[in-house]
Amino acid sequence: MDKSTIDFYTRLAHGLAAQFGSNCEIVIHDLESNDVEHSIVAIENGYITGRKLGDGPSHIVLESLQNGEKHTEDKLAYLTKTKDGKILKSSTIYIRNSKGKIVGILSINYDITILLAAQTHIQGLTATAADDSEESGPETVSMNVTDLLDELIDQAFRHIGKPAAVMTKDDKIDFIRILNDAGAFLITKSGQRVCQILCISKFTLYSYLNEIKAEDEEKAAKAEQD
Template identity: 50%
Template sequence: MMTLELLKQLAKALAVQFGNDCEVVIHDLTRKSLHKSIVYIENGHITNRKTGDGPSKVVLETMRKDPSKISDHLGYLTKTNDGKTLKSSTIFVREEEGGPIQYILAINFDITNLLYFQDSVRSLISESGEPAVSSYHKEPESICTNVADLLDDLIAQAVAVVGKPASLMSKDERVQAIQFLNNTGAFLITKSGDKVSQYFGISKYTLYSYIKADKN
């Protein structure tokens, strides 16, 4: 069984192995307060997070999904608020296969300088007149440092999904945005309902009816 102490030992080893550009984070999903889900972190300067900080988007999504359908997410791109690009992997830890997720081990390697170097090399070796192609084209997922910023980011994503400002949304489009927020676990954040209701110009009662419509 993978215990928290063993995970901490592994996290420290990974950080030492790959150096200061490698952040390793442990989220504890067994805690009552998810707002302080980070119980261990190495090289927190990468994302400016520390022990006692809140969950990431992936933590909220994990709490909303069927554990038996969750698998490790490896080698994807993320970004920090100060512009770093990271190559990330998320490992879900449980006592038994298909059982509840107890811990999340996240590895975030800062590849910003490597991307600049790769683009420079590509521009040097490309043929004359051939444009240099960027090292990545998919928009990386943001890593937030606190739950307030995370909620703001999720609301922005919900608006992007609909494709128009909240003030111009129809009822069906507001329902779509609220359902997106519900599916990403936004309402697991304390007092998120108040902020979302105010942002979309609806009452708390209407908000709950939109969430219920998603369940139906």
């Protein structure tokens, strides 16, 4: 994002934090920055998640960078959690340029940990989107890209449901697809980490990624024909 846009959203973040108080964290991510791993250009009340100016992206930021315009709708009023156990009511709002391209993200994280104790009295304030479920639980807000990569890898393992040692080729491709869709390979040295976990070479990793890309392009072509 250009300087004037960042300046505006920095002032907006400050204003929102002043309006909603010290329990509300406001984060601005620049998705046009050349330094993906330091996407935060403005933050208010960062002590809520432990992040600061210059820290790295969240899960949803990586997805946006990886999938681009596939993410056409803002994500509002969903649950997240911090590593120290805070429960947050979060919203993610995409910042677009004049051509509609996503260039940044405005994130709002309101700490509702204490409010949840009195949820029966303030249900309207703490209600979240209908697709949140107790079974899946809230997403974890990572403090840095190392933690974020760990979380994405854990999610992929949970989805596959078996350790790497007994994975078939198809399992490994699915594992890599999950990470790729989440934008994990935008993180420095993530490919090396995945190769070590799956006991595959870099050549094999790139071969699997090419297979995934070809399948996605084929599906997209069929969808256009339909």
